[in-house]
Amino acid sequence: MHKTRTHRQDGFKAHLAIEPETGLFTAVTLRPGSGPAHHEAAVAADLLTGEQAPVQLFADTAYDTGDARHRLHQAGHRLVIKPAPLRPAIPGGFTLDDFAIDTTAGTVTCPAQHTVALSPPSGQHHQRKAFFGDRCACCPLRERCTTAKAGRILTIRPHHDLMAAARRQAVTDAAWRADYRRWRPPVERGVAWIVARGNRRLRYIGAIKNDAWLHTRAAALNLRTLISLGLTRTNGTWVISPSSA
Template identity: 45%
Template sequence: MQGLSELNRELLDASALCRQLVPEGSVEAFLADHRHELFPDEMFEDLFPTKRGRPSIPADTVASVMVLQALEGLSDRDAARALTDRISWKVACGLALDEAGFDYSVLTYWRTRLRHSQHPERIFEAVRSVIEATGVLRGKTRRALDSTLLDDAVATQDTVTQLVAAIRRVRRVVAGASELALVAHDYDTAAKPTIAWDDDAARAELVDALVSDALRLLDACADPDDAEASAALGLLALVAGQDVELDEQGHWRIVRGVAKDRVISVVDPETRHMHKSRSDYRDGYKAHLSVEPETGLITGAALTPASTPDGPTGVTLLAGEAPGLQVLADGAYGSGDTLAALGAAGHERAIKPHPSTSAVPGGFHRDDFIVDEAHGTVTCPQGHVAAITPRRHAVFGARCATCPLRSRCTTARQGRTLKLTEHDAELVESRRAWRDGDFISDYRKYRPMVERSIAWLVKDHYRRVRFRGVEKNQMGLSTRVAAINLRRLINLGLVHDGAWRLASTSA
């Protein structure tokens, strides 16, 4: 059953005796004064539907610990220890000075209950409701979008390690799988396969045998009994096929290159490999943020595998916003699909475009051609007109043979072919707006503010996620964002005197 906060103070109540020791304007001082208003008992009553059993830790206490833990980047053990021996935490969470707090496993227990509930991100939602109540975003019509890569919590695995681990999992969870005779390795041991690892032929033979074992398992266990078995077999099928190909002799070998969206660890199958730039790459996840640049408040946050494109997620973060926003973002959000989606939502797009490239250095590029969608034609810089085909190609062909501008246009023997995308008009308009400086002053003034919010997000060891999988780490991200937003609101003058408001904006 749900435990409720006791409003009557203990004899050694930390807040009554030591409140003056906690600095004003800190998150601890704010929680000491207002945690009941921020996290009322009824906000969490659906987590404990029964009235029987031992009462839980009061919701406002656990929620306050989660906020402080997220703010300081502490593990569960360290957070429980801080609640035991730090006066500021006792004051913030409503404990007595001689109270020992609770075991660190309580935090895992509460996260599990929250994750399985209808509103797993309710701590973030509670802080967002405070933002709405203050009206601090009223009239703020700009949102800056950006993302940052986060390291995963597992080791990247090679093909052999993944195959062995995936086969072991299937033998463990699928009925009858352990009875099947497999020859590549003794899967009942925790040891690595015993081969000469510096022998290329031995490694190739092992890969062929492991893939053959995996296929034999998949054929024998085609009808799994439950969801866990289906997931294990699905992962094995993915791992067995993503890195190998058949050679001329019919043996399985490691393929050259890297498969798109490759699974890099069977311990956390949702983590991915991603290049932020040619020299900067990470294995893990990507945190996407939508930020109001003047206040620094994060209005939306999402976590995805690192290989997920920025644009579609950015559009999702703005889904609940009213039309008429000026959306500021870098070129990662400049795809035609993203521009079209933002335009359809009624937003102004202040997004740095990808430059248009030319087939000849210094020559003509897409924006030098005139596209007439109404008549289905394209006119080149020389004035030649070509029809747009059903595949949205404009083939100039023989017209280029004697064209005096050919050397500046194409090196193709058959002449220039212009390929138009579905959202070509949005891309052209985006490049024109950037060239003409329609929004460049706003972009330079407000877009960099999202970098400040990302810096706040990843400090205190938050560059590395603490959990496995998108779902758990999404909860961790939302709690971290809630803590950052709460601290930002406090710095802006957040008070509660019957209603949430900012002292700096109203008396």
């Protein structure tokens, strides 16, 4: 698994769903640390299966994939997922968002106002491509766009419009940014609780035993949180005092 772009290690990933206002864990699962089936974006929908209605969903860039956004959006959730930054082909140069991409009309216009057609979807991932070819040869913006002899080639993935809209929202929507800044710290605190006191290092061999350990730890932390919120047993029923909550 990748911890950073240069650091790899063996291990597992703990995936957590946390209600940020109380800090309660609503779902947890432990998966192997590598493989597309265990990626954060692939696990996100599983963590929400217990929800009875759409929720406001906060997540970091690990969950920012087109497929994940599409599934969660179709389920009616309001997404506050931090978009992953685009990497320009040339440092400081143009990114995908500097091109006018019309997936309905099937055209792409570059910053120099050259327009080309998008190819039909192809390959395992149904990607479309825009080939600028000779248009780049004498373009005055070439140095900010590409070093490829064959000219700039853009790859447009499925759900491009959804991803582009999310990037625009993160930049232009002040309420979106305020919500993300407000609720991220409680979630980070919940993650810190899970791994506190040496619990980043697992005790068992295999995903099944470690997943059982993770559920037990999350349940114990939830109980501690509920007690701090005023959980008491009255007339045979567990209740939380309104004044404490």
